[in-house]
Amino acid sequence: ARIVTVAAAQLGPIQKAENRASVVARMIRLMEEAKTKGANFIVYPEMALTTFFPRFYEEDRAKMDHWFEAAMPGPDTQPLFDKAKALGMAMSFGYAELTPDGHHFNTSILVDKTGAIIGKYRKTHLPGHVEFDPERTHQHLEKRYFEPGDTGFPVWRFLDGLVGMAICNDRRWPETYRVMGLQGVEMVVLGFNTPSVNSQRGAEGIEDRLFHHRLSCQAGAYQNATWVVAVAKAGSEDGNHLMGGTLIVDPNGKIVGELPHEEDGVLVHPCDLDETVFGKETIFDFKRHRRIEHYKLITER
Numbered sequence: 001a002r003i004v005t006v007a008a009a010q011l012g013p014i015q016k017a018e019n020r021a022s023v024v025a026r027m028i029r030l031m032e033e034a035k036t037k038g039a040n041f042i043v044y045p046e047m048a049l050t051t052f053f054p055r056f057y058e059e060d061r062a063k064m065d066h067w068f069e070a071a072m073p074g075p076d077t078q079p080l081f082d083k084a085k086a087l088g089m090a091m092s093f094g095y096a097e098l099t100p101d102g103h104h105f106n107t108s109i110l111v112d113k114t115g116a117i118i119g120k121y122r123k124t125h126l127p128g129h130v131e132f133d134p135e136r137t138h139q140h141l142e143k144r145y146f147e148p149g150d151t152g153f154p155v156w157r158f159l160d161g162l163v164g165m166a167i168c169n170d171r172r173w174p175e176t177y178r179v180m181g182l183q184g185v186e187m188v189v190l191g192f193n194t195p196s197v198n199s200q201r202g203a204e205g206i207e208d209r210l211f212h213h214r215l216s217c218q219a220g221a222y223q224n225a226t227w228v229v230a231v232a233k234a235g236s237e238d239g240n241h242l243m244g245g246t247l248i249v250d251p252n253g254k255i256v257g258e259l260p261h262e263e264d265g266v267l268v269h270p271c272d273l274d275e276t277v278f279g280k281e282t283i284f285d286f287k288r289h290r291r292i293e294h295y296k297l298i299t300e301r
């Protein structure tokens with residue numbers, strides 16, 4: 001067995017006025033709880049350090065730069081790295097990244113148990129819109145503030161296995177998992193901020209959204225024989241509600257645990273990476289069974 005004891009560390013809401021230092025203190029408390037429960041890898045949500053700011057329209061994009069991290073670790077996040085190193089805890093979390101040459105990405109990192117950043121992923125599928133949309137009940141301006149990621153979907157040798165990352169909307173796309181699946185991924189970790197109502201379809205509420213979330217994560221896990229760890233930022237951020245649904249899916253596509261609340265909390269599960277082997281060697285042995293001569297259209301359109 002190759003056990004990774006993972007902690008899916010859900011964050012409750014982060015209000016607009018809450019600063020990074022306060023959020024990092026919450027993340028450290030979750031890390032301590034995860035350690036107590038035997039975890040060696042903790043996964044936090046998308047944009048874990050701030051409120052989900054793409055809900056705010058700002059004409060001048062530069063005025064949003066204060067939501068971005070120009071350094072990682074930076075002064076506010078250094079304590080998180082120090083704590084991870086002290087506890088020997090590997091981690092992954094998302095943040096808004098501002099590069100030295102001025103690019104803006106929605107980013108996640110993999111940090112090993114010594115505190116070294118060994119992997120970086122930049123969100124590929126950016127949902128929402130560029131301009132203010134008066135037709136919507138709320139704005140979702142990721143396409144305004146971020147560029148599509150330039151990393152593709154790498155996997156890394158990590159914790160005795162192959163680990164990859166995705167971010168929120170990426171989890172709804174089969175290509176996300178398949179590109180990692182083709183590299184033998186054994187655990188996909190991802191964070192999300194999902195409003196509990198559809199801004200363009202009021203009738204689609206939280207139960208439908210949780211259904212689509214589970215459906216996507218379970219299908220991705222099963223069809224690629226991989227663990228999927230999906231972590232929410234949840235609850236009401238200044239009156240804007242984000243659904244919970246932090247969960248862990250096994251390589252059979254079954255949910256092995258799901259948090260039943262919308263607060264800060266950890267869901268810990270010992271994931272045996274060897275459980276991916278059966279699926280990868282049988283029904284989803286890609287080398288034997290895929291018929292790529294019929295898949296061309298997928299990369300042409």
Ligand code: CDT
Pocket residue numbers: 046127128140167168169170172192193194195
């Ligand atoms: N953060 C993120 O990607 N959220 C989206 C909301 C989609 S509605 C514009 C998601 O897919 O959950």
